[in-house]
Amino acid sequence: MNKIQAPDVYQVLRVEGETDADLLSNTIRVKKIGVSTPQSGTIYQDDVSALNVSTSMSAAASGYQCVKETDANSGLLAYTPAKVDLSDSDWEIHYLNHFYSMDHARIVDGQYTTQFEQCAIGGSRNKHVYQRMAHTESEVSIDNSQNRRIGSKWGTQVDSGSVSSALSFAAEVGKAAKISGSLPVSTGGSETGSIGAGKCGSIGPQSGNQVNGAWHYTYPGYGTNDFKGNVAHALYEFAQPNKRRFYYYFQVCYQARY
Amino acid sequence: MRFRRGALILGVAGLLLSAGCSIAGQEPSGPVDSGSGSVAGSHGEPSRPPTAKREWVQVLRLLGAHRVYVMAGDDVLHAGLGVIGPGGLRPAPRRVQPFALSNVAGNGDRVVIGGVRDESDPYTDGVYEVAGGRLVQVATPGSGLYAPSVGPDGSLSAVRPKAGVFRFDEGSGRWRHVPASGTLTLPGVAWRDDGQGFSVVRVNSPRSTLITFARDGRRQDVASFPCMNLVLLAPDGEALATTLPASVRKRCGDAHVLTTDGTIVADVPSGWEPLAWGKDSEHLLLARSRTLAVLDVASGEVTEPVRVSTELWMAAPLWGSPA
Numbered sequence: 209m210n211k212i213q214a215p216d217v218y219q220v221l222r223v224e225g226e227t228d229a230d231l232l233s234n235t236i237r238v239k240k241i242g243v244s245t246p247q248s249g250t251i252y253q254d255d256v257s258a259l260n261v262s263t264s265m266s267a268a269a270s271g272y273q274c275v276k277e278t279d280a281n282s283g284l285l286a287y288t289p290a291k292v293d294l295s296d297s298d299w300e301i302h303y304l305n306h307f308y309s310m311d312h313a314r315i316v317d318g319q320y321t322t323q324f325e326q327c328a329i330g331g332s333r334n335k336h337v338y339q340r341m342a343h344t345e346s347e348v349s350i351d352n353s354q355n356r357r358i359g360s361k362w363g364t365q366v367d368s369g370s371v372s373s374a375l376s377f378a379a380e381v382g383k384a385a386k387i388s389g390s391l392p393v394s395t396g397g398s399e400t401g402s403i404g405a406g407k408c409g410s411i412g413p414q415s416g417n418q419v420n421g422a423w424h425y426t427y428p429g430y431g432t433n434d435f436k437g438n439v440a441h442a443l444y445e446f447a448q449p450n451k452r453r454f455y456y457y458f459q460v461c462y463q464a465r466y
Numbered sequence: 467m468r469f470r471r472g473a474l475i476l477g478v479a480g481l482l483l484s485a486g487c488s489i490a491g492q493e494p495s496g497p498v499d500s501g502s503g504s505v506a507g508s509h510g511e512p513s514r515p516p517t518a519k520r521e522w523v524q525v526l527r528l529l530g531a532h533r534v535y536v537m538a539g540d541d542v543l544h545a546g547l548g549v550i551g552p553g554g555l556r557p558a559p560r561r562v563q564p565f566a567l568s569n570v571a572g573n574g575d576r577v578v579i580g581g582v583r584d585e586s587d588p589y590t591d592g593v594y595e596v597a598g599g600r601l602v603q604v605a606t607p608g609s610g611l612y613a614p615s616v617g618p619d620g621s622l623s624a625v626r627p628k629a630g631v632f633r634f635d636e637g638s639g640r641w642r643h644v645p646a647s648g649t650l651t652l653p654g655v656a657w658r659d660d661g662q663g664f665s666v667v668r669v670n671s672p673r674s675t676l677i678t679f680a681r682d683g684r685r686q687d688v689a690s691f692p693c694m695n696l697v698l699l700a701p702d703g704e705a706l707a708t709t710l711p712a713s714v715r716k717r718c719g720d721a722h723v724l725t726t727d728g729t730i731v732a733d734v735p736s737g738w739e740p741l742a743w744g745k746d747s748e749h750l751l752l753a754r755s756r757t758l759a760v761l762d763v764a765s766g767e768v769t770e771p772v773r774v775s776t777e778l779w780m781a782a783p784l785w786g787s788p789a
Contacts, residue, residue, distance in 0.1 A: 312627035314591050315580070315612035316568040317542050317779045318653035318669065318696040319711060320627070323589065354541060358566060358582075359589045375589075443589055445543055 274306040274327030274389040274439070285309050292330070292460050298339065303330030303346050303437075305458040308387055311448055320448040323358070324350070325375065328421060329389040331437015332462045340431025343463035345422035348442050349412030351455030356414075359443035362401030362421035363391070371399045373421075375441040389439035397425040399438050408461035417444065418457075431465050518552035521772045523788050526552060528760040528769065530745030532786030535577050535596065537570045537779040545779055547579065547596075552788045555774050561600050566591075569654070572782030573616040574701065574745060580614050580624070582607065593624055604634060611641060613654035613696075618703070623663075625652045631663065631679070646679040655679075656699035656706070664706060664726070666694045672718070676706070676728055689728025693718030698740055700747035705731065705763070707740035707750055723750070723763050732763050741781035753778040 274289075287307040294301045305328040313323040332344035350356060363371035374388035399422070404410075406420030421440025425431045444454075526532065538555065539545030545567050547558040557563065568591055569580035577596040582589060583603075593605035593614045604622060605611040611624035611632060622634035623644075630647025634640075644663070647655075652665045663679035667687075674694040675687050691708060698707040706724045721734040734740055738752040738759070750761040757771040758778060 312651070314568050315625070315627075315653060317537065317545075317711070318613065318709065319542075320651075320653075321543070355544065358543070359585075445589075447543075 274304070274329050274387050274441075283310055283312065290456075290458050292458075298336040299332065299334050299341075299462070299464065301330075301332045301344070301460060301462055303328060303460045305346070305348060305456075306387070306389075307454065307456070309454070313445065313448075316447075321445050322448045324444045324446065324454050325387055326350075326419075326442045326444075326456060326458070327375070327387050327389055327439065328458065328460075329391055329437070329439045330460070331391060331393060331423060331435055332460075333435040334431070334433055334464045336464065339464040340425075340433060341436065341462065342425045342431040342465045343407060343422065344436055344438075344461070345407050345420055346438070346440055346460045347406045347408050347411060347418060347420045347458070348440060349414075349418040349457040350444055351412055351457065352417060352444075352446075353413045355416035356444040356446060357403070357417050357419065357442060358445045359441070360401075360403055360419040361439075361441040362419070363389075363399045363439045364401075365399055366393055366395045369393070371423075371438055373439040373441060375443060387441065389441075391437050391439060393423070393436050394432075394434045396432055396434065397423055397436060399423055401438065401440055406461075407463070408459045411457035411459055417442070518788075519554055521770065522550065522554050523552050524769065525550070525751070525758065525760055525772060526788035528744055528749045528762075529742070529751055529783050530785055531574075531783035532788050534742065534751070534781050534783045535570050535572065535579075536741070536781045537567055538774075538776050539779075540777050542777070542779050545777075547581075548778075550781075555776075555778075558596075559599065562596050564594070564601065569613050570780040570782045571613075571615040571654070572784065573618055573620060574783060574785040576616045576620050577782045577784065578604065578614040578616055578622060580612050593622070595622075605641060609641070613652075615654055615656060617657035618659040618701070621657070623655050623657060625654055625665075627651050631655045631665070644679060646683045646685045648685065654696050656697055658699060658703040658726070660703070662726075664688075664697050664699055666697060669695050670711060676708075676724070678726075688726075689724070691722065697724075698743055698750075699726075700743045701745060702747040705743075705747060707734065707743065709740055732766065734761065735766075735768055738768070741778060742783050744783070745785050751781055751783070753781075 289304040289306040292303040305326055308325040310323045312320050314321045326348040328346040328348050332341055334341035361373045361375045363373040370390045370392045372390035401421045404415040404418055411418055419440050419442035421438040423436040423438050534550040536548045536550055537545045538548035547563055547567050548555050549558050564581035564583050565585045566582040571578055579594050580591045590607050591612055592603055592607040593611055594601040594603055610626045614622055614624040616622060623631055625631050628649055628651050630650050631644040632641040633644055635642050653669045655663050655665045657663050665677055666674055667677055668674045670693050672692045673690055675690045677685055677687055679685050693710050694708045695711050696709045708721045710718055710721055720736050721740050722730045723732040724730055738754045741751045741753050743750055748763055750763060752759050752761050757773050759771045760769045
């Protein structure tokens with residue numbers, strides 16, 4: 209990956225993949241990944257198995273996660289996250305995109321639905337002596353030409369040293385299903401988010417499905433060398449399929465200034 | 467009702483096909499049918515009543531209804547609540563418009579919906595009654611109760627995945643399990659005034675089967691028809707209309723009108739989807755590709771199709787005169 213040298217140039221790392229979950233074995237594989245290939249670092253994991261308990265995700269190198277706050281019998285499935293884990297002598301970018309799904313989420317016009325959540329969490333840091341990071345963002349979407357998004361959330365402020373966001377969704381009765389992400393960052397700048405094309409660009413065939421979570425430094429000419437980031441949730445709903453197959457998009461970008 | 471199975475005759479579609487038949491022309495003051503493809507989020511509350519239109523009044527008269535609540539929107543997963551009145555299809559007022567709608571049902575006097583009321587956690591349904599110009603919560607979001615319906619006696623029911631049917635006890639305010647429904651995963655339930663319930667198992671599959679819950683607590687299979695989704699019970703309790711989602715209609719055929727013992731007494735005209743029975747149990751409100759019409763079940767005649775600007779998925783008439 210090229211070092212970031214020019215001001216106001218975004219480095220975009222894009223992961224386009226597919227979670228293919230077999231109803232019986234509860235496994236997924238990231239089948240297809242197209243990226244702007246970095247020169248160093250690891251941008252994804254492939255051929256990975258789904259995780260039943262999200263706390264196992266602590267193996268994530270960055271040490272932060274979107275936690276599944278529910279009991280084991282809720283019917284909520286968690287999948288191994290896709291990872292963007294890059295570093296250089298002058299910068300580092302760490303993001304994880306977590307996937308969860310729930311069958312029998314609702315009955316719409318007599319038909320059961322499945323809800324699919326992406327929770328992207330992470331951030332970036334600039335270590336260059338003369339550069340300051342001004343923006344970092346993660347963006348998720350799905351490969352669907354119709355707007356399937358029914359929910360979205362992102363962190364909006366740092367509280368007690370962390371930016372956090374939680375999104376609950378359908379669960380079998382009496383069993384909470386809540387995905388929450390919390391990322392330790394310092395104060396300064398602003399945590400924000402958006403729907404549709406973000407700073408990294410547009411992903412997926414339907415802009416309404418794209419959800420972006422970002423940290424941004426507002427004033428031109430300034431930035432930070434601290435680690436900054438955000439949490440972004442996107443919740444989608446489909447007619448319940450016979451076999452789970454979610455085509456997702458995930459990209460992150462980073463901006464530094466002199 | 468009187469059954470006479472025979473040729474089904476589509477009425478003249480001149481209105482639908484005529485040049486210049488715009489949605490705006492049908493509903494000049496209505497913000498709903500603006501061609502946006504959904505009534506969700508429109509939240510229009512007209513400052514004056516829309517002008518009555520002959521074709522809409524005819525639809526309401528045949529149904530014996532003064533208005534019909536409908537689930538409307540081109541995408542069933544993003545549909546909103548609309549109201550058909552003498553002036554046409556309009557959005558339900560904001561205070562009864564849910565953030566996400568999944569179900570509309572009623573018994574002619576009472577209307578219930580399933581849906582997400584507000585854009586807030588959790589993104590799952592509650593059960594609400596449309597009453598007094600507002601949504602009255604009957605089951606909280608997260609209760610796992612879906613596809614609510616209203617029985618002839620006004621009692622409320624809903625289904626829970628893998629847990630059968632629940633009836634609402636107005637006295638205690640609690641939902642009570644119907645033992646005969648066991649742990650079935652059902653798409654919804656329709657109740658007859660003798661306490662017999664009707665539903666479908668193996669929905670949308672070639673082996674979908676009509677079942678009943680007898681008063682004595684037994685459950686029994688009635689008949690199998692390919693790809694049934696929901697069944698609509700006529701107010702007189704003598705006939706059922708099957709429904710099929712559009713996605714399976716091509717490979718599964720069309721909807722039928724059945725006796726409650728599962729005998730086909732009429733075919734619904736090809737491509738049309740039953741939405742609701744009329745008060746006389748002789749007429750069925752149908753929808754197809756942004757049009758609606760009324761079927762006279764006995765004669766097989768279908769009224770002149772009336773065009774709307776979006777798809778209609780479910781309906782709940784309120785009995786009365788449209789005038």
